[in-house]
Amino acid sequence: MSEQFVTVLDWVAVLCILAGAALSLVAGVGLVRFPDLLSRMHTAAKPQVLGLLLVLVGIGIRLVPVETNVFNVGTLILVALFQVVTIPVAGHITARVGYRTGRIDESLMARDELAARLASDDEIAGGGGDMSR
């Protein structure tokens, strides 16, 4: 591989990693800025996914000319795969528990089709428990 090509690859890798880091920063800012749990989940779980993927792509590009013994592209693919598959699970469980225990800000909800549903479920069940509020 020519010297010049390696330099170009380096720059692409650096740009990817920087963009990924910027997205993760946005996630951090959103975490501070948004008022309620559900909105925070969005920033905590999401730009971070793309950010992480970009960082991984950057590292992958960087690894092409210098194959090391510690990491290789296969490892990176595994990291990406398991991140993408596991993040939704954690996000969903947190959101579900947060919703059901009332850790949400009603005034920020423009429309809530689940609350009506849960209320009618409660009525059917004999009004047992007030989980949806």
Added chain:
Amino acid sequence: MTKTTNPRKRSLGLISLRRRLGKVQIPVALGMTLVWMLLFKGFQPRPESLGLLVLGFLVSVLIMVLFPMPPITPGPRFHPVNLVRLFLHVLVEMVLASFQVTVLTFRPGRVHSSVVAVRMRTDSDLMMVCTAIAASVIPGTLIVEVNRPERILYVHMLGVGDDEAVEKGRRDVWKLERRFVMALGTQEDIAALRAGGPEELEEQKRHEGKEGS
């Protein structure tokens, strides 16, 4: 006495072992072997690569014998071209939505959001799980609750305030579902998608009317 009971016990053990071995799903075992190979860099040509492959397969089979899982039925059917299109679609959505969420993050004022009920058009566990995972990975949407018997996903959408945005978000989730069904669905799923499902027809018509006007 012991001589007569012991072989019977052993044969019972053998039968249960055989039953468990019968439950081993070869595609899943192969997938696990692939992960094993990636973990141990088995794809770099080395003298021990073949041994790694065999060992990985044996470990996968052992895991599935010790922790048997119910099979996914119906399993995925792969449509390669649509799979690539699905992948690109999710990637593009991720980039666009990340940008939108970034804009929302830095815009002053309160950000409203909604929980929207989206009824899936196909009645398949796999399609529902895939759609839910993809919707969760794409920024701006988050699955709050799943109602499996009525196949409804309750999706929390960030920055969605008015009715128009709600309908747009709903259409986005449907689009995602369509991509998944086209890439991984069985013939029945695709047919269900085309038919739109019994309860869905009315709403779909309304959307088409809205889009047409």
